[in-house]
Amino acid sequence: MSALAPPPRHIHITEVGLRDGLQNEPVVLSTEQKLSLARALVDAGVHEFEVSSFVSPRAVPALADAAEVVEALRGVAGLHLSALVPNLRGAERALEAGVDSVVLFVSASERHNAKNVNRSVAASLEGFEQVARLLDGSNVALRGAIATAFGCPFTGNVPVESVTEIARRFADLGATHLSLGDTTGMATPPLVTERVTRLREAAPNLPLTLHFHNTRGIGLANVMQGLALGVDRYESSIGGLGGCPFAPGASGNIATEDLAYLLEEMGLETGLDLEGLIAAAGRASELMGRRLPAQVSQAGPRLALSDCSAVPTAQG
Amino acid sequence: MSALAPPPRHIHITEVGLRDGLQNEPVVLSTEQKLSLARALVDAGVHEFEVSSFVSPRAVPALADAAEVVEALRGVAGLHLSALVPNLRGAERALEAGVDSVVLFVSASERHNAKNVNRSVAASLEGFEQVARLLDGSNVALRGAIATAFGCPFTGNVPVESVTEIARRFADLGATHLSLGDTTGMATPPLVTERVTRLREAAPNLPLTLHFHNTRGIGLANVMQGLALGVDRYESSIGGLGGCPFAPGASGNIATEDLAYLLEEMGLETGLDLEGLIAAAGRASELMGRRLPAQVSQAGPRLALSDCSAVPTAQG
Numbered sequence: 001m002s003a004l005a006p007p008p009r010h011i012h013i014t015e016v017g018l019r020d021g022l023q024n025e026p027v028v029l030s031t032e033q034k035l036s037l038a039r040a041l042v043d044a045g046v047h048e049f050e051v052s053s054f055v056s057p058r059a060v061p062a063l064a065d066a067a068e069v070v071e072a073l074r075g076v077a078g079l080h081l082s083a084l085v086p087n088l089r090g091a092e093r094a095l096e097a098g099v100d101s102v103v104l105f106v107s108a109s110e111r112h113n114a115k116n117v118n119r120s121v122a123a124s125l126e127g128f129e130q131v132a133r134l135l136d137g138s139n140v141a142l143r144g145a146i147a148t149a150f151g152c153p154f155t156g157n158v159p160v161e162s163v164t165e166i167a168r169r170f171a172d173l174g175a176t177h178l179s180l181g182d183t184t185g186m187a188t189p190p191l192v193t194e195r196v197t198r199l200r201e202a203a204p205n206l207p208l209t210l211h212f213h214n215t216r217g218i219g220l221a222n223v224m225q226g227l228a229l230g231v232d233r234y235e236s237s238i239g240g241l242g243g244c245p246f247a248p249g250a251s252g253n254i255a256t257e258d259l260a261y262l263l264e265e266m267g268l269e270t271g272l273d274l275e276g277l278i279a280a281a282g283r284a285s286e287l288m289g290r291r292l293p294a295q296v297s298q299a300g301p302r303l304a305l306s307d308c309s310a311v312p313t314a315q316g
Numbered sequence: 317m318s319a320l321a322p323p324p325r326h327i328h329i330t331e332v333g334l335r336d337g338l339q340n341e342p343v344v345l346s347t348e349q350k351l352s353l354a355r356a357l358v359d360a361g362v363h364e365f366e367v368s369s370f371v372s373p374r375a376v377p378a379l380a381d382a383a384e385v386v387e388a389l390r391g392v393a394g395l396h397l398s399a400l401v402p403n404l405r406g407a408e409r410a411l412e413a414g415v416d417s418v419v420l421f422v423s424a425s426e427r428h429n430a431k432n433v434n435r436s437v438a439a440s441l442e443g444f445e446q447v448a449r450l451l452d453g454s455n456v457a458l459r460g461a462i463a464t465a466f467g468c469p470f471t472g473n474v475p476v477e478s479v480t481e482i483a484r485r486f487a488d489l490g491a492t493h494l495s496l497g498d499t500t501g502m503a504t505p506p507l508v509t510e511r512v513t514r515l516r517e518a519a520p521n522l523p524l525t526l527h528f529h530n531t532r533g534i535g536l537a538n539v540m541q542g543l544a545l546g547v548d549r550y551e552s553s554i555g556g557l558g559g560c561p562f563a564p565g566a567s568g569n570i571a572t573e574d575l576a577y578l579l580e581e582m583g584l585e586t587g588l589d590l591e592g593l594i595a596a597a598g599r600a601s602e603l604m605g606r607r608l609p610a611q612v613s614q615a616g617p618r619l620a621l622s623d624c625s626a627v628p629t630a631q632g
Binding site: 267 | 469470472473500501502504505506530531532533534537539540541544567571574577578581582583610611612615618619621622
């Protein structure tokens with residue numbers, strides 16, 4: 001029934017709300033509050049979590065309990081837990097806590113990487129070799145993530161070659177997956193096509209995950225483009241948790257429930273339960289003390305019918 | 317560069333904020349305030365306006381000044397002004413005020429039509445014949461609009477046949493355009509494909525306009541599907557003005573600036589100026605006394621760069 005290329009049947013959604021969602025929120029949750037949100041997500045069928053970042057607790061106090069969160073969620077069967085890691089020290093802490101995979105992250109923009117982790121892209125990549133050696137022989141997977149993969153908030157457009165070059169390095173390091181981060185919502189459908197096409201040439205054995213932000217309202221339009229290209233892995237945040245520290249009012253990650261709603265309506269399987277996600281989004285909203293940007297959790301599912309008598313007339 | 321079918325080059329956007337946007341807002345604007353918003357939109361390149369509804373002022377007090385708004389905007393050269401009209405009385409008022417086209421509206425759902433205009437779909441359509449006779453020989457165009465074309469908030473799914481049957485009637489009445497209204501945000505990409513395909517069979521000479529609401533966050537995903545099908549006419553509301561009276565917090569129409577941003581980034585021409593739209597959205601927000609749901613006007617254009625020193629570190 002679709003005019004688009006036939007999209008993949010099953011879509012993998014990784015929930016990043018506990019990491020990307022919480023790192024920018026003004027409210028800092030306790031470990032127990034984070035776990036209550038994680039449990040609500042598990043009840044909704046979520047089993048892939050990017051749970052936290054093993055970065056400096058001084059730089060990101062909201063994620064200082066990364067180890068505790070991983071250890072507690074280890075007790076839940078069937079989950080895949082990943083965590084962001086900038087360097088060897090972070091990887092050691094993540095391994096000790098018991099993650100299933102470490103996600104090494106670097107920006108495609110020199111300026112953003114310097115700002116983010118205080119080193120050059122080359123220095124980040126060099127440090128990753130130490131991490132690869134640490135993981136060698138362990139059963140912990142190495143994943144790669146490229147921040148500002150569609151544009152840099154400080155310097156603007158990012159050449160696709162900066163992205164493909166890092167992807168090749170991740171492939172050489174033995175990465176099993178690669179995530180393209182649209183850190184501040186600069187992705188557009190033509191950029192999605194360009195980057196996905198070029199990455200498939202540069203690193204043909206590295207499955208791609210698309211991580212979009214809805215900062216400029218077109219996050220799910222970019223997902224449509226990804227689907228048309230056959231990309232079957234996406235990252236999202238429950239309720240659209242998160243934001244952008246230098247664009248007040250701008251929303252952050254695409255919302256898990258809006259993404260799951262779109263995909264299920266398109267006949268694609270996500271393994272997620274929409275009512276459960278709406279309940280989890282309610283919990284997230286309660287914990288943050290504010291209404292979150294996601295839409296489906298406010299309007300309800302498509303066939304949640306209204307009481308006719310409550311509605312004004314002559315709306316056209 | 318796109319994996320989708322080549323989309324149309326030029327996209328027509330009709331601004332419906334003054335009508336669909338304002339009819340549900342708790343704040344009622346004065347005629348002068350509406351005109352100041354319209355002038356900001358004209359400055360941004362908007363020249364197609366659905367300016368108001370000629371419905372009962374008791375039912376929709378916010379649009380009671382429909383005639384005054386049309387008469388004032390008649391003074392601006394180069395605009396196409398349309399207005400919603402439910403029946404002969406409304407059409408007479410619209411003609412007298414000086415519209416370029418009347419948009420006759422009826423719901424594809426009996427229940428919604430009864431609630432909206434207090435008559436059956438058949439009675440609405442019969443009344444339209446009187447309007448067609450009124451317009452015959454005038455230079456005012458007759459357009460058709462089908463509300464709840466993708467689903468009804470009271471009764472759920474709406475059979476595609478209910479939509480195609482009304483479209484045929486509009487074609488017989490000599491309509492020049494047909495708009496499909498996603499009144500409460502129930503459209504999905506597969507429904508867009510189904511309805512557009514079937515309508516092209518049922519009324520091949522009637523150009524289609526898609527009117528999406530972002531109630532469930534997928535308004536622009538539906539636009540992507542429309543583009544893939546070659547649909548080149550969309551309706552939107554500046555700032556995402558409007559909402560849904562029975563889903564508090566749910567957003568209304570897709571936002572003109574987010575739509576224009578998406579289209580321009582895809583290399584499609586809209587004739588609209590993004591900075592101008594952002595200024596108009598600022599004016600709309602000021603008038604309504606609240607932040608509006610559109611994203612681009614909060615985050616700024618894609619290459620509006622940030623001051624590096626203002627940003628926290630280690631975001632991943």
